[in-house]
Amino acid sequence: MSERSTLDLAGVGAGPFNLSIAALADSRLPQLATRFFERRQALSWHPGLMLPDTHLQTGFLKDLVTAVAPDSRHSFLNYLVSHRRFYRFLNAELGSVSRAEFSDYLRWVGERLESVTLGQGVREIDLDAHGFRLRTDSGDYRARHLCLGTGKAPWMPEFATALRGAHCLHASEIAHARRDFSDLRVVVVGGGQSGADVFLNALRGHWGQPRSLDWISRRRNFEPLDETAFTNEYFTPGYTGAFHGLPRAVREREVAAQKLASDGITPAALQTLYRELYHRFDVLGEPRWARLLPHRSAVALARQGAGMRLTTEHGLGGERERFDADVVIFATGFCSQLPACLAPLTERLARDAQGDLVLGPHFEVAWDGPAAHRLYAVNAGRHSHGIAEPQLSLMAWRSATILNHVAGREVFDLADSDGPVAWHPLAAHREVVEQRWAQAI
Numbered sequence: 001m002s003e004r005s006t007l008d009l010a011g012v013g014a015g016p017f018n019l020s021i022a023a024l025a026d027s028r029l030p031q032l033a034t035r036f037f038e039r040r041q042a043l044s045w046h047p048g049l050m051l052p053d054t055h056l057q058t059g060f061l062k063d064l065v066t067a068v069a070p071d072s073r074h075s076f077l078n079y080l081v082s083h084r085r086f087y088r089f090l091n092a093e094l095g096s097v098s099r100a101e102f103s104d105y106l107r108w109v110g111e112r113l114e115s116v117t118l119g120q121g122v123r124e125i126d127l128d129a130h131g132f133r134l135r136t137d138s139g140d141y142r143a144r145h146l147c148l149g150t151g152k153a154p155w156m157p158e159f160a161t162a163l164r165g166a167h168c169l170h171a172s173e174i175a176h177a178r179r180d181f182s183d184l185r186v187v188v189v190g191g192g193q194s195g196a197d198v199f200l201n202a203l204r205g206h207w208g209q210p211r212s213l214d215w216i217s218r219r220r221n222f223e224p225l226d227e228t229a230f231t232n233e234y235f236t237p238g239y240t241g242a243f244h245g246l247p248r249a250v251r252e253r254e255v256a257a258q259k260l261a262s263d264g265i266t267p268a269a270l271q272t273l274y275r276e277l278y279h280r281f282d283v284l285g286e287p288r289w290a291r292l293l294p295h296r297s298a299v300a301l302a303r304q305g306a307g308m309r310l311t312t313e314h315g316l317g318g319e320r321e322r323f324d325a326d327v328v329i330f331a332t333g334f335c336s337q338l339p340a341c342l343a344p345l346t347e348r349l350a351r352d353a354q355g356d357l358v359l360g361p362h363f364e365v366a367w368d369g370p371a372a373h374r375l376y377a378v379n380a381g382r383h384s385h386g387i388a389e390p391q392l393s394l395m396a397w398r399s400a401t402i403l404n405h406v407a408g409r410e411v412f413d414l415a416d417s418d419g420p421v422a423w424h425p426l427a428a429h430r431e432v433v434e435q436r437w438a439q440a441i
Contacts, residue, residue: 001200003231005141005142006033006131006142006143006144007024007033007034007141007142007144008022008032008033008142008143008144008145008210008254009032009033009034009143009144009145009146009147010034010035010036010037010134010141010143010145010146010147010405011034011035011036011146011147011149012036012037012122012125012134012146012147012149012150012233012339012342013036013037013038013146013148013149013150013151013339014036014038014043014110014116014393015045015149015150015151015304015379016038016045016064016106016392017378017379017399017434018036018147018149018378018405019036019043019110019113019116019148020065020396020399021034021036021147021149021378021393021399021402022034022036022110022113022115022320022402023064023065023109023113023399023401024068024069024074024396024400024403024412025072025115025403026074026113026115027069027072027074027405028069028072028411029170029403029407029411030092030230030395030411031072031404032406033408034115034127035115035117035132035141035143036113036116036118036149036371037113037117037121037134037136037180038110038116038118038119038120039107039119039121039122039137040118041118041119042107042118042142042385043106043110043116043118043376044103044106044107044185045099045102045103045108046099046104046172047103047175047176048074048171048172048173048174048176049099049171049172049174049175049194049197049198050099050100050103050175050404051099051174051175051197051201051206052206053098053197053200053201053272053414054098054099054100054197055094055095055097055098055266055268055269056096056097056098056102056391056392056393057096057098057122057193057225057266057391058096058392059096059435060076060096060097060397061076061395062393062396063075063076063105063395064076064106064109064395064396064399065396065397066297066396067110067396067397068396068397068399068412068413068414069330069396069400069412074099074109074112075335076102076105079108079109081103082108086321091347092206095268095437096266096268100280102293106370110393111162112203115385116223118277118433119137119169120136120137120138120338121137121244121341122134122135122136122341123136123137123183123341123349124343124344124358125134125146125341125342125344125345126344126345127344127345128371129367130142130376131143131144131372132144132145132146132373132375134146134341135155135341142245142328144264144372144373145373145374145375145376145406146373146374146375146376147238147341147375147376147377147402148342148375148377148378148380149339149377149378149379150339150377151379152334152335152336152337152379153334153335153336154170154171154172154173154334155170155332155333155334155335156170156330156332157298157301157307157330157332159299159300159301159405160298160301160328160332163303163308163328166179167307167308167326167328168301168308168326168327168328168330169253169329169330170329170330170331170332171188171190171194171195171197171198171329171330171331172194172267172334174198174329177216177244178302179207180207181202181207181208181209181210181302181327182207182209183206183208183209183210183211183324183330184208184210184211184327185210185211185212185307185324185326185327186202186212186213186214186325186326186327186329187213187214187215187216187310187323187325187327187328187329188202188213188214188215188216188330188331189216189217189298189310189328189329189330189332190217190330190331190332191215191216191217191218191219191223191265191294191333191410192263192264192333193225193263193264193265193266193269194333195215195217195221195262195306195329195331196269196270196273197263197269198215198329198331199213199215199273200269200272200273201286202275203276203280203290204276205275210289211288211289212289212290213291214290214291214293214323214325215288215290215291215292215293216293216294216295216296216310216323217294217295217296218294218295218296218297218298218315219295220294220295220315221252221294221295222265222270222294223260223264223265224260224264224265224266224267224270225260225261225263225264225265225266225267226260226261226264227267229264230420230421231258231261233388233419233420233421234261234388235257235261235387235388235391235393235394236388236394236416237264237394237414237416237425238387238416238419238421239354239386239421239423240386240388240389240394242423242424243361243386243423244384244385246363246385248352248353248354248383249387251309251384252383254386255382255383255386257428258386258387260393261387262387262388262390265439269409271395273356277292277320278288284335288390293312295314295316296313296314296315296321297312297313297315298310298311298312298426299312299313299320301310301328304324306326306387307324307325307326308324308325308326308328309322309323309324309325310322310323310325310328312316336356336380343411345367345369345375348367348368348369349365349366349367349375349410350366350367350368352383354383356380356384357377357380357381358383359380359384359385361401362401362402362404363376363377363381363398363401363402363407364376364405365377366379373427374384374405374406376404376405378399378400390419397414401414
């Protein structure tokens with residue numbers, strides 16, 4: 001393959017994070033040769049979780065581009081105008097965008113980008129003297145730099161994997177098939193937003209009326225997402241920069257303490273759920289066939305006759321409880337994994353003591369390859385950049401950070417103003433402020 005046909009940046013996957021990079025490159029760096037390979041035939045966002053009345057936990061201005069390129073044609077506002085529903089969107093006074101509308105926005109952007117190639121998976125990535133070599137379903141490509149954006153894998157406890165199937169599944173799969181829970185005993189495991197969405201839809205009979213419905217969480221209660229102003233400062237470039245420079249043990253401690261800033265349930269969802277329970281079981285007087293069971297850790301799952309038996313351990317006294325079920329849905333989150341196509345390079349990537357990729361400030365992966373060829377990773381840096389990294393909140397800023405690094409110049413102005421919170425020790429904070437003033441002058 002000739003040097004002329006070498007890509008400046010190749011992306012593996014075209015989910016929201018790589019799609020953001022593609023959109024910003026199209027908006028500000030049209031001369032940059034990019035291509036993003038997506039094995040799926042159509043763009044969709046968590047299609048297995050596309051349930052009725054589910055919404056983002058992020059404001060609509062935190063879209064693919066607006067935070068760094070508000071005049072881009074790929075903004076959510078332009079999507080609304082192009083679909084002639086700008087005023088109706090405003091009049092609806094939506095607290096947050098529905099998952100369905102945001103997914104359609106992503107599809108709309110992807111279809112407008114020539115750099116996004118659908119239905120073309122990457123089979124293998126290796127390195128030679130000319131850079132990265134990508135073998136895809138339709139041919140070979142070369143690239144100077146690479147960005148991994150293949151997302152994370154659904155995680156279920158090991159004791160449940162042997163029973164995984166139509167009646168023991170991860171929440172991310174629930175909308176992939178037609179399901180009928182009529183007169184079945186249903187158990188939902190996991191106390192975050194996905195667990196709440198699945199429980200509420202099951203309560204409303206979206207898959208038929210269950211005989212019983214239990215929601216089990218190891219959390220102390222069904223706790224709300226912290227959306228207050230100062231907590232939202234965690235989702236800013238300034239905090240992310242301060243976080244990245246901390247020792248690993250300190251970063252782990254901070255991430256654990258900030259759990260409800262990213263993994264809680266929206267207050268609106270909790271209020272809706274409480275009102276639904278009150279109306280059904282208190283006002284209408286239905287037998288209480290749905291139960292909320294916090295402070296319980298699932299520890300075992302086994303076949304029991306035609307169904308299953310889930311064993312939990314109570315967080316207060318350690319008591320074991322058993323729940324018989326026909327359907328068990330694990331809303332237990334996701335785990336990091338490298339795509340299989342990267343196998344030839346896996347041993348060359350630096351990992352820390354916990355097995356996570358070592359990421360630099362520009363989201364570049366530390367490795368033993370040539371400095372002229374860099375590998376970036378998105379949705380892989382919660383441990384290195386903080387709780388905002390896997391969220392949509394700083395998506396556009398991260399994309400601009402990567403593109404500035406690829407271009408070797410400041411294509412996007414990412415200079416941050418002095419915010420209300422001094423994350424650094426005061427001496428260091430003063431130095432940061434003085435540097436910003438000097439740059440401004």
